[in-house]
Amino acid sequence: MEITESPEDAMVSVENLNVAFGKKQIIHNVSFSVKKGEIIGMFGISGAGKTTIIRVLTCQIENKNWNGNVLVTGMNPNKKANYPKILSNIGYVPQLELLNLYFELNPMVNVEVFTSTYGMDKKEAKETAKKLFNILDIPKDTWKKRVKKMSGGEKKRLSMAIGLIHNPKVLFLDEPTTGVDASKRYDILSYLKKLNQQLNTTMFIITHDLEAALICDKTAILREGKLLEFDTPQNLINSLPSKGLVARISIENLDQKIIKTIQEYPSIQNVLRVGNETIEVLIDDFEDVLPKLMKFLFENEIKVISMSRDIANFRRYFQIRIQEEEEKETRQHQKELISEGGS
């Protein structure tokens, strides 16, 4: 078994990862590094490659399908001999609880099933389970009941406990808030933060839910197999024009023509439609340009209903970044068409 020291104190380190199935390349040159105790959110629309990266890190994709320098808890998953050690060091919480729990058994027996696969002592496993159940507020009266009788939220938390039962160094969570009531989503996220703080476990969250960025130390934005950004949410927001200051403007009879007019105004970086009559505008030199923009709208008989200023959140940043990438791609595509026509 090869054990290699990873760069710095990285729990997970990925350099130039490429994944291909046959001739189809799924992941293009992805690189990032994760330190101990960090929570990483991997965001991207469907088909972005989030799950594929996680599958490489969790030894689910054979090394013939990928290349790059990958280290998970100091070991390279390109060697099958390293699988048992890596799998001992990581935990996994799938999106669906039925993939992680035996519904006909009670939580404690579920714990026994999984801890036996890690060769854990029964007593130790029981103690760890009790500790995790308490952190996750799994009611004591459900510990001996069949899992199928537990509520959705309890099952979700039990699934998280099973993922952490062997005290892994890295925990991978696939869509932890999907299928959970809107009111409970924040509960799940706060439980994850609590676990991270109390156990100092490195966490990877793959999700569509952009609210998850609230608890992330770093966020990765993926699109079509490419890593667009990997940084703290705040740094990403700060990289926006005027450090993420946005003007939220409601306009009567808002249409594409008005949006295009505003987009063409000097110093306007981005215009996002966020409602039927509402847009958010990102401006370079916000304080100076905003009054001029309002005047311009008035002169062009564009009726402004209301205007307010706000700081962009991660959701906005994600939208802007994806939109930018799409526009870049469209321009590239048009260029290619023109050059093809010319030749």
Add this chain to the structure above:
Amino acid sequence: MIVAIGLTSGNSGASMQPINCVVVSYDSNTYIEENNFTESNLDGYNLKYVEAVNASNLLNLIQFFNATEEIYAMESARNYLTAKQIKIIISIPVDFSELISWGYPGLIDCITDSSDIQKIQENFNAVYDSIKIFVSQNNLTPQFEIIGFEEFSIPEDFSFSYNYMIVLVLSFMVIGVGMVSTILIIVQEKPVARLLLTPVKRLEILTAKYLTYMSILVIQNLSLIFTSLAFGLYLVGSLFDLFLALFILGFTGLALGIFISSLSKTKTQANQLFLATFLVLILLSGIFIPIDAMPIYLQVIAYILPLSHGSPLINSIITKGKSVFGFEFFTLLGVSLVLIVLSFIIFQRRKYEV
């Protein structure tokens, strides 16, 4: 479909295997004159009947015993029957030639294994074929009767039909339950994919499945045996042999079920595959259609399938007191091992995603 075509074309495609038999003749071939008590020799019709047996395609004469010269002829013949080397003892009575010469029917006794109802008709047909040949060659008509071999008979205070049916019930139940309980264990058990993200090996997961279901099989077999005995099973063999026979048959069912489960991609596919397999198992078990009457290619398949070995194995223990360790046992063991290896290979290569 293939099975149905095979069975309908069976008569043209397959030739029946001749049934092994021995002929024991008590016929003295002599005649005593009533007036002067002188002895004169008659035509040896017993030997002519032996010629008819040799001429029959349905009988295969293993040995001819002349009981007038060999004291232990019938005992030797019975040993052949007990050892399953033959299926019929044809016994020619002492006055056969005399009676038949004077126009009376000489009654030939055919002693056969009566514990297997299905085989009785086959044996009857074979003996009748030899009689027909004898009639056409000699223009004389002997009579014959089928007598059950008392060693394999069921005592009067036990039910013959129960003993016959219990063999079929036990065979179907043990293999059927074995298959039904395992066809979904891999395909339906969702956390299996998640278990693969732990250090546990696939080999260990499948071994654990086998061990669990083998324990259930032990309990199931014990309850089946004791229930059968409580309802009046006449068991000649030992309980241990019967238990082992049921266990190996049930184990083959488990292996077949797990094989189907590892092969199937969905629950529906596993259920359909089970139904198709079970239908083939029953049709080719030799219980409803004699295996010898099937076309050769179906016979090959039938002899690979577990039920065609399981049923005779259980029958031979219950009615004949045979040991479990015979050809059938080791064939079932071989089939199980092949299925286990195939299941392991398929499960090992299968891709699971969580």
